[in-house]
Amino acid sequence: MTDLSQLFMYFPGIILFLVGSGQVKNRLRRCRAGMCVDAGVISCKHVIKKDKKERELYNYYDVVVEYKNPQTGHRERLAVRSPVEYALAQQVRLYKIKDSGKLVLEEHREEFLFHPWVTMSGGALLILLALEENQGNEIQAMLCLAFLLLGAGVNLIVDYIMLKKRGLRPLDAEITDIYTRQISRETKIWKGAKYTYYPVVRYVLDGKKNIRRCNINSSGRNTFHTGERMTLYYDAQSQEVLERRAGAGAAIAGILLMLIGILAGASILSVIL
Numbered sequence: 001m002t003d004l005s006q007l008f009m010y011f012p013g014i015i016l017f018l019v020g021s022g023q024v025k026n027r028l029r030r031c032r033a034g035m036c037v038d039a040g041v042i043s044c045k046h047v048i049k050k051d052k053k054e055r056e057l058y059n060y061y062d063v064v065v066e067y068k069n070p071q072t073g074h075r076e077r078l079a080v081r082s083p084v085e086y087a088l089a090q091q092v093r094l095y096k097i098k099d100s101g102k103l104v105l106e107e108h109r110e111e112f113l114f115h116p117w118v119t120m121s122g123g124a125l126l127i128l129l130a131l132e133e134n135q136g137n138e139i140q141a142m143l144c145l146a147f148l149l150l151g152a153g154v155n156l157i158v159d160y161i162m163l164k165k166r167g168l169r170p171l172d173a174e175i176t177d178i179y180t181r182q183i184s185r186e187t188k189i190w191k192g193a194k195y196t197y198y199p200v201v202r203y204v205l206d207g208k209k210n211i212r213r214c215n216i217n218s219s220g221r222n223t224f225h226t227g228e229r230m231t232l233y234y235d236a237q238s239q240e241v242l243e244r245r246a247g248a249g250a251a252i253a254g255i256l257l258m259l260i261g262i263l264a265g266a267s268i269l270s271v272i273l
Contacts, residue, residue, distance in 0.1 A: 082105055
């Protein structure tokens with residue numbers, strides 16, 4: 001009978017693989033988009049509906065955006081439902097689904113530390129590592145670990161180099177508001193509701209004022225304060241505003257992981273040979 005602890009060894013790899021595959025799916029969907037247009041938020045209304053027993057049926061934001069139709073040149077409006085709250089005048093992006101031709105609101109994208117393909121591959125390697133370990137194949141398991149460390153290290157180094165090459169331009173921004181999102185409610189088991197706090201910033205880009213709800217967040221109420229300044233980064237090539245830039249710490253961690261992976265692989269080869 002398989003030991004329960006052996007089954008638990010597969011969970012980290014499965015979770016990592018599912019997260020990575022979801023990121024890959026979103027990336028491929030954006031690449032297949034036939035048209036992308038910029039839009040501005042003109043209305044954002046929070047809609048909550050409950051049943052007679054006060055159980056929540058749905059909770060979303062009714063967002064209305066205005067954009068310029070690239071085909072007609074006319075200003076048009078689009079109402080969409082979103083789980084994300086947006087600020088008035090915030091700049092967003094719409095993309096057209098090729099099959100249906102429907103315009104869809106592109107939600108905020110975070111800059112992931114690891115590339116989606118690397119995340120998915122890392123999950124697969126963790127699953128294979130658990131399999132080899134459970135079967136008593138220590139050399140094969142160590143090879144999986146060596147490849148995992150080597151891949152993670154190379155990803156961090158390449159990510160650092162690519163971000164440096166992009167030549168991000170600093171943007172001075174001011175925190176104008178704090179969005180508070182309730183992520184859990186008080187129950188008999190958990191005391192106190194849990195909240196997440198997002199800063200809303202205003203910045204000037206090419207002479208135009210922009211408002212952005214940042215992806216960075218905190219569970220601490222006093223982490224962000226209105227009136228404080230923070231730095232964003234503009235990528236002229238992709239015309240995207242990012243919230244982080246290349247960090248030397250990530251590159252150093254990547255070098256260490258890569259070296260450990262190489263040493264682990266070399267030690268395994270010395271045993272085999």
